[in-house]
Amino acid sequence: MELIEICKNSKKASKDLAKLNSCEKNEILKACANTLLDNTQEIIKANKIDVENAKKNNIKESLIDRLLLDEKRIQAMANGILQIANLEDPLDEYIEMKVLPNGLKVGKKRVAMGVIGIIYEARPNVTSDAFAMCFKASSSVILKGGKEAINSNKAIVDLFRKTIKNLGYNENIVMLIEDTNRETTTKFMKMNNYVDLLIPRGGAGLIKAVIENSTIPVIETGVGNCHIFIDEFANKDKAIDIVLNAKVQRPSVCNAMETLLVHTNIAKEILPEICEKLIENNVEIRGDSTVCEICKNPKMATEDDWKEEFLDYILAIKCVDSIEDAILHIQTYSTGHSEAIITENYTNYNKFVDEIDSAAVYVNASTRFTDGEQFGLGAEIGISTQKLHARGPMGIKEITSYKYIVLGNGQIRN
Numbered sequence: 001m002e003l004i005e006i007c008k009n010s011k012k013a014s015k016d017l018a019k020l021n022s023c024e025k026n027e028i029l030k031a032c033a034n035t036l037l038d039n040t041q042e043i044i045k046a047n048k049i050d051v052e053n054a055k056k057n058n059i060k061e062s063l064i065d066r067l068l069l070d071e072k073r074i075q076a077m078a079n080g081i082l083q084i085a086n087l088e089d090p091l092d093e094y095i096e097m098k099v100l101p102n103g104l105k106v107g108k109k110r111v112a113m114g115v116i117g118i119i120y121e122a123r124p125n126v127t128s129d130a131f132a133m134c135f136k137a138s139s140s141v142i143l144k145g146g147k148e149a150i151n152s153n154k155a156i157v158d159l160f161r162k163t164i165k166n167l168g169y170n171e172n173i174v175m176l177i178e179d180t181n182r183e184t185t186t187k188f189m190k191m192n193n194y195v196d197l198l199i200p201r202g203g204a205g206l207i208k209a210v211i212e213n214s215t216i217p218v219i220e221t222g223v224g225n226c227h228i229f230i231d232e233f234a235n236k237d238k239a240i241d242i243v244l245n246a247k248v249q250r251p252s253v254c255n256a257m258e259t260l261l262v263h264t265n266i267a268k269e270i271l272p273e274i275c276e277k278l279i280e281n282n283v284e285i286r287g288d289s290t291v292c293e294i295c296k297n298p299k300m301a302t303e304d305d306w307k308e309e310f311l312d313y314i315l316a317i318k319c320v321d322s323i324e325d326a327i328l329h330i331q332t333y334s335t336g337h338s339e340a341i342i343t344e345n346y347t348n349y350n351k352f353v354d355e356i357d358s359a360a361v362y363v364n365a366s367t368r369f370t371d372g373e374q375f376g377l378g379a380e381i382g383i384s385t386q387k388l389h390a391r392g393p394m395g396i397k398e399i400t401s402y403k404y405i406v407l408g409n410g411q412i413r414n
Contacts, residue, residue, distance in 0.1 A: 003187055006142060006175050007115070007194035013172035014114045014140040020169070022089040028167060029085035029132055033078040035163045036128065036156070040074045046155035047124065054122070054148050062252035062312045067122045067149055077128040080379050084132045087378045090397045091138055094405070105407040110400045112138035114196040117188060118381070119144045119210060121202035124152035131160055131174045133381045137396045140173045142195065144188055146202070147180035154178060189214040197399070201382045204309065204335075219390060221382035224254030224337040225309050226367045229326040229352070231343035232263040236270055238364055239342045243274055245366040246340070248281045252311050254383060255338050255370040259306060259316045261326045264290065267319050271295055275317075283313045290319040306333045323348050327355050334358055336385040338367040359385055359392040 001009075020028075036043070047069040054064050090110050097107030116139045118130045127143055134141035145153040153176055161171040177188060189198065192215040200210040204223045211218055228246055230239045246257035262271055267290065275285055275295035285291070285298035286305045292298050298317070305316040306329070320326045323341075330339055340362035341352040349363045360370045370393060372380025377395030384390045390398040 001178075003177065003179070003184055003191070006177060007188075007191045009172040010115050010140045010142050010175050011194045013170045013175075014112070016170040017135070017138055017140055017173050018112060020138070022092065024169075025089070025136060025138070026085045028164060028169065029081050029135065031163050031167060032132070032160050033081040033085070035159045036074055036078045036081070039155075039159055040071055043074055043152065043155050043159075044069060044071070046151040047149075049151045050122075050124075050149050057148075059122075059148065060312060063122060063148075065250075066252050067124065067152075069124055069152060073125060077125050080125075080129055080373070081132045083373070083378045084136050084396070087136060087396060089136070090400050093397075095402060097405075102411050103409060104411055107405050108402040109405050110397070111403050113399060113401055115140050115142065115194055116399060117142045117144065117191070117195045117198045117216065119185060119188070119198065119200045119202070119206065121146040121206060122148035123201075124149045124156060126201060127153045127156045127176075129379055130381060131157075133379055133396050133399065135173060137399045139196075139399065140175075142175050142177065142188075144177045144185055150178065150180055186213055189216060192216045199382050199399075203311075219382070219384050219394070220386040221384055221394075222254045222337070223309055223335045223385065224256070224383075225259065225307065225333060225335045226255060226257050226338045226340075227259045227261060227330045227334060228257050228340045228342065228367065229261040229320075229323070229330070230263060230266060230270065231323060231326075231341055231345060231348050232265040233345035233348060234263075234266060234270075234342040235344055235364075236266075239270060240274055240277065242340070242342055242364070242366050244277055244281070246368055247278065247283060247315050248313075249366075249368055251283075251313050253368075254309070254311075255367050256311070257315070257340075257367055258308060258310050259318065259329075259333070261329060262291075262317065262319050263323075263326070264319045264321050267291075268294055271317070271319075278315060281313070283315050285315055285317055287317040288319060291317045309335070323351060327352065330356055330358075337383065338362065338370040340365060340367050359383065 095108040120126045157176040165171040198216040271294045286301040287298040338360040372393040380393040
């Protein structure tokens with residue numbers, strides 16, 4: 001199907017979707033969750049083709065991990081859809097209703113965006129999450145996944161469309177752009193006559209390309225050069241556990257730690273054990289001169305390492321002489337995603353929280369919690385690193401807009 005036809009069909013489907021009530025939407029979502037489970041082996045078969053192709057193209061293991069689907073992950077996708085079905089319908093909400101001196105009642109009502117476009121890379125679980133969240137928020141969705149996951153994405157979207165059609169509704173509520181050429185992606189970014197919001201999910205290159213080329217309003221998401229600062233007043237055991245979790249638990253995601261900052265007053269006490277445990281978990285350490293003296297066989301860090309979102313078993317480590325130095329480093333290199341301080345000092349953690357301007361700022365906890373489900377949102381469409389409209393993990397409310405509702409009793413303006 002041609003791109004223009006996809007966009008026109010999605011626009012029309014958004015009008016049909018707007019007529020559905022909460023019960024109807026929830027029943028469709030539950031049916032789609034069951035469809036995933038009933039066709040698990042079909043999805044895995046398609047995914048194996050993508051994984052084999054990725055290995056032939058020498059894609060690194062951490063990115064193949066993002067691409068891989070198995071029974072457990074498909075179960076998680078289905079569970080995610082059911083969680084979204086159980087959320088309150090955002091379009092049922094009225095906001096800030098007040099009565100003016102002239103008797104007018106003025107308030108806001110949440111409304112659907114209309115058509116939402118999602119451009120993303122090799123994560124087929126995003127296909128399921130994005131559809132379910134946009135659908136719950138009463139917006140049709142056009143999905144443009146990466147070529148690495150094309151077979152997986154086709155299998156998943158085809159199942160959703162068949163399920164929706166069999167229930168008697170417009171299957172164009174969810175559409176997939178199957179053409180994987182970059183030219184098509186760029187054309188998609190110009191479809192502002194049909195698409196109301198565009199959300200890129202992926203690496204820095206993808207997000208930069210969308211911001212620079214799109215004529216559709218964009219929510220910038222996800223590049224995560226995340227930092228953890230171990231203050232001189234840190235609890236050693238907490239620090240070690242948090243650092244290992246933030247780097248090793250799943251290094252290929254945007255909320256994984258990429259740079260560790262350590263106060264020099266605690267470095268000799270804590271760094272040898274941290275480095276040893278990181279190496280045991282196959283993490284390559286790139287450190288400054290102080291780290292190279294304290295730890296075993298790290299590589300000397302370069303200026304580029306402080307800027308990098310590795311998405312891999314690589315960690316940059318730097319020693320700093322004060323909390324001010326740590327804050328300055330983060331302000332210089334952060335992408336505005338997630339930063340953490342490990343400290344038992346009340347003054348220092350307040351200073352860190354006040355002066356670090358990222359979407360999520362942690363005290364004594366892993367950055368891996370920056371996630372819609374972990375924050376109690378049910379799921380997320382992405383993690384916004386900008387300030388306009390939405391910031392941090394975006395749930396279903398963040399992908400709606402609003403309109404003013406004004407209730408009168410014959411009032412006229414003088």
